[in-house]
Amino acid sequence: MECRVCEQRQRQFYCADCLRIHLREFRNGMQHVAGERTAVVARAEELMKTVQPARLERAEAAGLEASISGAQTERDRIREDNERKRMRISHLRASIAARRQALTAARTQFPSQVQPQLAQQQSRSAKLAADLAQTRALLAHHLLGVFQIAAVRGEWTVGGLVLPVPGDMRRFPAEHINAALLHTLHFLRVLTYYLGVKLPFEVTHNAQQPWIRAGQGPEYGGWAKWVHKQPLFIRPSSSASPSSSSSSIAQHGGTRSMAPQESFTTGLTMLMYNVAYLAHTQGLEIGLAQAGEVLRNLWAICKSPNVGQRSHETRPTLPPPTPAQFTLDFGQLLQVTSAAPPPARKARRSSRVPVDDDDGWDFVENEE
Template identity: 25%
Template structure:
């Protein structure tokens, strides 16, 4: 127990005995603490020695380094958090901008759709107006072309005429001669048979143009004059109808010629269209070119010309000038023809009308066959006779169809087959030419009464 003097708190001094006692107590406490500290240090050293190898760095330095890394990581974390916060703000701004753009894009699409609808309506109206104007212009052009063709017909006097005979010629003789000529397949029995009252003849400027196979009995001057008038009319007709033809024709009197469009212009490629004693073979080619042009022109105007009708020059011109689609642009699509009404089952088939062509239909007529047909007509008079009978029969069928609706015994298919066989016989016949003294020829128009126009 401490003394009274040392136990008092008012006195800052201790006595010797109390001070010595306190010092011994303090030293013993420190010794115990030092021993305990050493024990703990050994235990810590032994623990660290088992977990990691010695690095040569003191724990204090290592702790300081760790603190520095922790501080750096904390700074990076703070920087990353700041960046994340800024990116979130930017993302919010971008979302607002995207939403605004979507709204503007939707408005733009709506405006574009409305504008496109209005523009399409305006375009449709413009197209309809343009098409209407074009149709009106095309109709005016077609009417103008028809008027020009009508004036051209009146100038060149392209007409159909029919022969009449004086009363001295009996009807019985004419009928017998015509029947005899129709029954013969090689030549007619009488010259009057080719000029029967029912046969139609075509003239231009009151000059007939027969098939080239008949020219032995027609004056050459008149034949060349008819060819010249035909070329002149065809050139004007081609220009009026604005049709590009496969063969180029020039009317120069005795120097008239025909030439292909793709051939370089020289004397050798020109085929004459003026018949002389020395150019019969080349004239046949030139006449074939002219008739081929006329057939192509008829095709452009919607008229079908079969190959056995190609030599009928003036008749084809008449058919072209009487076409229902005359003057229409060749590139314009023509309306399809009305469908054919089926014939009653209790009546035989009737002859159908000729096919109506469209402006875009191809032209299948071969020029080689046209030349072969003209050569056959020139060298074999029986071919000209057969072709004349074929055309006369076709005219009679057309007249019967126009006058009445009476039926005929032969179907259209049989007629086409017979015409095809006859044409093939004309083209493939290799018999020798008949003598020049043959009775088959075309009787001149001065035989009989004056010509009357229908």
């Protein structure tokens, strides 16, 4: 209320009796209103019971109308799509009929000219393939004489140097093995160039030393994952044997953390796998037991009656390396090569003495 003296609004005060009276009147009014509200709610519920079925029916009808409208729209769209497809089919049928007529006219007008030319071209192609295969075979035979690949006293040599099998490399110095491998790689490169065959593993030279790694290929044979370079040479300062690596390296494809001699064993296995695949392309199958005799396998390839008949560059073409028909697994070959038994250890002091026999002379061990 506003004070008559200071003209400021102040809080209005009531006595306890006035508050009780006001509260009583408020409660009575609330009870009266609550009763009226209950009556109105009950009446509304009674009215809703009569209206609710009609509302549900109208909602269901509206939903059905919406579904019908959507179905009609989809029907119109399908009809338009079908009409377009009918028109396209009619155009295709007309085009096919025109092409058939043209083909029939061509067959009736030029049979006497086309067939002889086609037969002549096929005959020329077959003759060219036969001449090419014969030329490749002659080049392969000539290559054996150029590189002097032959068996001398039970050991296979290239350029006069023995290339030992993996388990027999301790008998030769590192320089000898490196030279024999260089001759073998050169021979293999020229032979694959003559035959037109792509090998699974690619050989590169870095600092005048050969390295080998896997090219692109499928999962057949388990060789495509060996993408890191492996050496195809022995360091003269290394004292470990090339065949002393564990067979467990076959489970780790191309890791860079290998020891030098383990890497050489892996590289040598890659070379053996290349030779085995080359033999497969020329109609020869080489198993795990014969894969280590690299020079003997190369000699057998050059002497094969089917050499030069199939290639990656001419018809009939070969599938890319390596197909499913080539069953040699690189991991198994690596395990066999790594587990090759080393030769018997020599005595501390030994010398080689030539001994004459019927065929000439040979070296034998003389232990002191």
